[in-house]
Amino acid sequence: MAEIQIKGVGKSFGSFTALHSIDLTIADQEFMVLLGASGCGKTTLLRIIAGLESPTRGEVWIGGKRVDQLPPRDRGIAMVFQNYAVFPHLTVYENIAFGLRMKKLPQPEVDTRVRRTAELMHIEQLLKRYSGQLSGGQRQRVAVARALAMEPDVILMDEPLSNLDALLRLEMRAELKGVLANSKTTTIYVTHDQVEAMSLADRISVMNGGRIVQAASPVEVYRNPAARFVGSFIGNPPMNFLPAEKHGDGRYHVAGLSLAGPPGAAQKLEFAIRPEDLAIAPGGLKAIARVIEPLGAHTLVTSEVGGALFRAVLDSDIRIAPGDELSLVPKPDRIRWFDPETSSALKAVP
Numbered sequence: 001m002a003e004i005q006i007k008g009v010g011k012s013f014g015s016f017t018a019l020h021s022i023d024l025t026i027a028d029q030e031f032m033v034l035l036g037a038s039g040c041g042k043t044t045l046l047r048i049i050a051g052l053e054s055p056t057r058g059e060v061w062i063g064g065k066r067v068d069q070l071p072p073r074d075r076g077i078a079m080v081f082q083n084y085a086v087f088p089h090l091t092v093y094e095n096i097a098f099g100l101r102m103k104k105l106p107q108p109e110v111d112t113r114v115r116r117t118a119e120l121m122h123i124e125q126l127l128k129r130y131s132g133q134l135s136g137g138q139r140q141r142v143a144v145a146r147a148l149a150m151e152p153d154v155i156l157m158d159e160p161l162s163n164l165d166a167l168l169r170l171e172m173r174a175e176l177k178g179v180l181a182n183s184k185t186t187t188i189y190v191t192h193d194q195v196e197a198m199s200l201a202d203r204i205s206v207m208n209g210g211r212i213v214q215a216a217s218p219v220e221v222y223r224n225p226a227a228r229f230v231g232s233f234i235g236n237p238p239m240n241f242l243p244a245e246k247h248g249d250g251r252y253h254v255a256g257l258s259l260a261g262p263p264g265a266a267q268k269l270e271f272a273i274r275p276e277d278l279a280i281a282p283g284g285l286k287a288i289a290r291v292i293e294p295l296g297a298h299t300l301v302t303s304e305v306g307g308a309l310f311r312a313v314l315d316s317d318i319r320i321a322p323g324d325e326l327s328l329v330p331k332p333d334r335i336r337w338f339d340p341e342t343s344s345a346l347k348a349v350p
């Protein structure tokens, strides 16, 4: 059992607060991704869990044991960090075997595990090479293989695929997912790449300014962002937002459209819709097309609605020219509402 509990963890560097009281529980064998823009505190949180950084306040528990006072080696974790410390003077084989030898595993067991993980990471042909002679991407794969070979209860990864080219990254992403799904490991994985996060995670913790804004499944984070930030950070292109105001008839008016908002909500709200949840049909939002980008499978139309930029992902057969007036109808069950004061989501209309 390796449930991880982070209780009220905060971190300050001098007067700068990198993490504000973080509370998060990661279930045994869960794959949790920490996602956020550069500087939001993902790496700091991971380093605190690893024991490479001590929290200013709060506690870290792994497998029912408080570990925040323990050195990294006593926490039952394996790590793959951006600066993957692969020893250049050792062969790939010896790098992968390193931790296993420290654990004094018998040679046949070491050999089996080294070969198996090397195969998984497609580096079996490199086993005899010195790590100093490898490319960045190859070294990164050695680091992942070394961590996997330990068969740890917990594996912590900080952008482990960042040095790979796009195609290899895609391939490795799928493989990592397969490998970790079949292991009994609890994984925490840091990335700023939302596609990677969506594809790998059981749950994503979206971070902003040293806080976790939402921790939920990829689908939930995408469909029901808990805050405006999440909707604007996740999705490419991101969610559209427009101001909405309640009129005398009790309905919310949004750029020519009249909608029943959430019952009992404030006078002013923010209406939100994802670009792919729009269709061209009469009686919709009044938009003027500005930029049309055919992307093959779809066409991305950037338009102006009430002076704001508004994006729609439409069928690629649609013929539109810049300057055309459009009427964009949102899918009713995909409309979301946010409180403009707090930026928090309001409950969707059933």
Ligand code: ATP
Pocket: 013, 016, 018, 036, 037, 038, 039, 040, 041, 042, 043, 044, 045, 192
């Ligand atoms: P990235 O994706 O760029 O690695 P991140 O989300 O992982 O970003 P962190 O590395 O956790 O961000 O850093 C969070 C904030 O804390 C940043 O503003 C960073 O400058 C600051 N910070 C991190 N380590 C230190 C340190 N040792 N001293 C002072 N400030 C630090």
